[in-house]
Structures are given as C-alpha cells and as structure tokens.
Amino acid sequence: MHLEKLQLMNFKNYEELVLEFPCRINFLLGLNGSGKTNLLDAIYYLSTTKSFSNSSDTQNIRYGADYFFIRGFFTNTNKQSEVFCQVQSGRKKTFQENGRDYDKISDHIGKYPVVLISPLDVDLVKESSEARRKFFDQMIAQVDHSYLDALLEYHHALKQRNALLKLFAENNSIDYDMIDLYDQQMARSGGVIYQKRKAFVAEFLPIFNTSYNLLVNNREDATLAYASELEASEFEAGLKSSIKKDLILQRTTFGVHRDDYIFGFAHGELKRLGSQGQQKSFLVAIKLAQVEVIKSHLGFSPILLLDDIFDKLDDTRIARLLKIISGKDYGQSFITDAGPERTQAMVDELDIDCDIFNVEKGNIHLSSIQ
Template identity: 45%
Template structure:
C-alpha cells in the first residue's frame, strides 16, 4: 500500500498543490519554513483523521481562508482508494471513495502510517497522558474492540467528572446511586482496556527490542506497563477523595508506560543519544507490529530527523531502509545536498520533491 497522489487546498501555508508520489523513497527538500512538515502532516491526517502537530482544526486553515481540503489516492495490490478530508465552518468531514464516515474511528487502520518527528521526545519529557495517547493510537489502528472500549470509557469518565463538579457547584449532598451507572461502565470497559494493554506490551516489546538493538547495540531497553486499576471496589475506595477533588482520581485513565534503559529510568539517566535511539526504536517497533497486525506495510513519515541524529544512528537507519524493511517513505530535509548524498550511499532510487517559495 502506498500514497500515489496528494492534493492540498488552503491547508496551512498552501494555496493549492498536487504531488505525485512513488512507492519507495520520496524526499521533500527545501529551506526551513517552506512547508515540508505541512506536507508530512497532510499525509498523517489522511491516515489518522487528525493533525500530528495542530491542536485545533482552525490551525490547519491557511490565513485568510475559511476552509481546507485534502485528498489522497492510495494504491494497494488490487485497488485504488481516494480519501478526502474537508473542513468548513467548524465541521470536518472525511470520506472514502465518496462515502462519508459517520464516525472517524471507522477509518483507523485502513491506510496506516508511522511518523517519526522531532517532537517525539515529548513522550519522555511530558506526563503519562502523552504516553497513553500514543499507545492508544497504535492499538486502535488494529483493534476495533479496544477503540470502542476506549471511547465508551472516556465518555463515562467525562460524565462522572461533570456530576462530581455539579455536586460541589450546586451544593448538593453527593449521591453514590447517581454515580453508580458510570462506575459500572468504567469498571467494565477499564478491565477490557487494561487486559488489552497488557497483551499489547507483551507483543510490542519483541519488535521494540529488536529495533533498539539494531540502532544502539547491546544495551537493554524495556517498557513497563503501570496500572493502579485493581479491585472492583476501586471507585468506592476513592469516593471521598473524588468528591473533594471533583474528579475521578483513579482508573485506567491514570495508567503509565515506564521507559527503562539498563533497568534505570530513561528520562533521568539516559543520554540524548540513548533517548533518541529509544524513541526511534519505539516508532520502528510500532511499524513492525502494525505491518504484522494489518498485513500491509504502513507509510513511514520521517520529518526532519537527520538534524537530530548523529552519523552512526543515521547510518544504521539508512541500513534498515536499504534492507527494504519499509515500503513507502516520505522524508523531509532542509539540506538538499545532505539528503542526496545519504540516498546515494544506499544506492536506491528516490523521488526528489524540491519546494521553492
């Protein structure tokens, strides 16, 4: 599977643009600020239904415009498929071959992609919510039951938290019976999510460790899944605390993933090079797992990562590319000569896309 054609209109800094892409390496080159990352993000949105870099849809609209449109033509072994994403007047629509989705979640996993970008280090620096969101997005691409349980859990969590706030704001006596239906949903869906996260990590860790060893050698990298979602009385045990803080203080939404290197916390003891290798191995492990689960090779998006890696790690990453571990690759670089030199080193054809002001 690969993206054959990409079309943008009023998307970020682009008025209108059509790109023809190849099944292989596509190198987007041009000076900083020209819009290379925006093209990568457009591909990500067509795959994942949302931007990788913008928090709101308005941030994706070109200044002076009121809407944007994206279109991608994907080619598989036996078929051509067109995905269209349109945003107009605060409403976004996504369609596949002319049929609009009722729920964006129906699109997950159909045209998978894996993005490696400079801001991936947020997975280390930021709190547990960022790590949960990352792993949730990976699992949701191949496990629809997990995605539905996640949607159900988050909906019940929002409603429970709102009810706890209402008790305080309206000075009502907290009533457990009112909260009980939400507790039931959180317990049921939370148990499903917890079990699936455990199973996922057990399988994912194999691909991840393989990728890390290729990049960094014999250091022992590990990921531990941490959850306080224990007994069925968890919400009864935290009832008084939840009332006082006006939010649900324990549950599957507090889970975390602990990144370790040689048994020590990566964030605290890992060097910059070790941290970068860990994150890239995380994404390559994601690639290998999705390829296995979905029986298709995801598109690999490499956004300006050569500036963030030393020569040794660049060489090893290029070695993986040369071994044809990936199908379609879109990479961006602000230094054209560097990209051309690196591609020449692995003696592979490359579609060069040079952007100019």
C-alpha cells in the same frame, strides 16, 4: 500500502498542490519553514482524521481562505482507493472514502495507517504520562477497533462521573446510585482497556528490543513496561475506595486514565539518565516497532513519515536507520531534511532508489539530481 497521488487546496501554506509519488522512498528537502512538515501533516491527516501539529481543524486553513481540502489516492494489494477530507469554517468536517461519507469519522481509523517520527516525540520522554498513554492508545487503536470503542466509552463515562463529582461538591450532597452507574460503565470498558494494553505491551516489547538493537548495534539494553493501578486492585473496588478523595478533588483519581508506560535502561529511567542521542534512538526504535506491529496485524506496511529526525542522531545511526527503512520489507516513506548535502551523500552511499523533492515557500518540485 502506497500513496500514489496527493492533492491539497488551502492547507496551511499550500494554496494548491498536486504531487505524484511513484517511488517508495521520498525525500523532501528545504529550509525550515518552507512547508516540508506541512506536507507530512497532510498525509497524517488523511490517515488519522486530524493534524499532528494543530489541535483545531480550522487552524489548518490557509490564511485568507475559509476552507481546505486534502485528497489522496492509495493502492493496497492492487486495490485503489480515494480518501477525501474537507474542513470549512462553521461547518462539520467531511471525511469520505471513494466518494462515500463515513457514518462515524472514527470508522476511518486504521484503514490507512501511518507512523510518524518527529521532534515532537521527545514529549513521550519529557512530558507527563498523558502523552505516553495517548501515543499507545493511538497505536493500539490502529490495529484493534474494539479497543477504540472501549476507549471512547470509557472517556464518556469518565467525563460524566467527573461532572457528577463537581455537582455533588457544589450541592454538598451525593447520589451513590448515580455514581455507581458510571462506576459500572468505567469498570466494564476500563477492564477491556487494561487487558488489551497489557497484551499489547507483551507483544510489542520483543519487537521493540529488536528494533533498538538494530539501531544501536546491540550496544545497550532498553526496557519498556506498562504500569497500572489495576495490577493491585479490582476496578470497581478501586473506584469505591477513592470516592471520598474524588469528592474533595472533584475528579476521578482511580482508573486506566492514570496508567503509564515506563521507558528506561537496565541502569535506570530514560528521562533521567538517557542522553539526547539515547532518547532519540529509543523513540525511533519505538516507531520502527510500531511499523512492524501494524504490518503483523493488518497484513501490510503503514506509510512512514520521518520529520527532521536526523538531528541528534550521529551519521552511523542515520545510515542504519535509512538502511532499515529502504529495505524491501518496508513500505513507503516520506523523509524531510533541511540539509540537502547530507541527504544526497547518504543516498549515494547507500544506493537508495528514491525521489528527491525540493520544497520552497509552499512550492514543491522534483529534483533533477537523484
């Protein structure tokens, strides 16, 4: 898949912008705060229907404007497509493919996949299990739409069950038939989620190990495991056994919304024992494995977005990474860097065919030095 052209209007710090990307490898160079990450976010938005840096759609509207739009022109196996999205204050978000609105915006997920590598990835190591679940949920949903359907059904039932628990606590009474109704819904969709997560990790692990070994030159072994309460208990039985605790806490304490993914090495957990460089390499390897999984399932490569990822990686690992993504088996990549001299030196050393764009205060132009 290839993004041929991108058009922005009032998106973040871009008032108006039109760019074409004939090359497979694209470097975006500029000072911090110039708008490099915002351009990646626009591409990410076209793929995922949301920003990776702002949870509120309207926060992406340029200061002083009341709307933004993003338009992208893609080619995939000689098929051309146009994707358009618009957000306007006080109105419903618009998302279109080839001029037609989606029945559900979630139907767009997975059609134009991207993989993002950014400094925010460190949250996968340092934050709670919620960050890791969210990441793997998004990854699986890009290649399996039935997983996304089960996830939406599960979280709807979970929200309703939690609302009932609060109501029962306030009224000091309980309707077990109502609870049982949502238990059945959660067990049905949660069972699907559990099985699909388990199968996905089994598929993902060897691909991740290969990516990690390429990045670190086989110097250390890494591990990744899926941890779920459902390993030891049936879903409905687990919900019923936790009902007293749930009523006290007014929330559901058993289920796949509490699952986790454990990152580590043979000698211990990544969060406690991994250096910053090891953590960075681990996370980059996860994303490279994600590229391979998407390519395997969908039959084409996703767009790879690399935001300021050279920090915390030594020159040897940077060179290995660039060599991997510039290989003929990889798809289109967009790479930001605040160090133009470093990028130019790497491009020259590895003889990478690429376009280099200079970014400055919301303006972007193609560099005359390649």
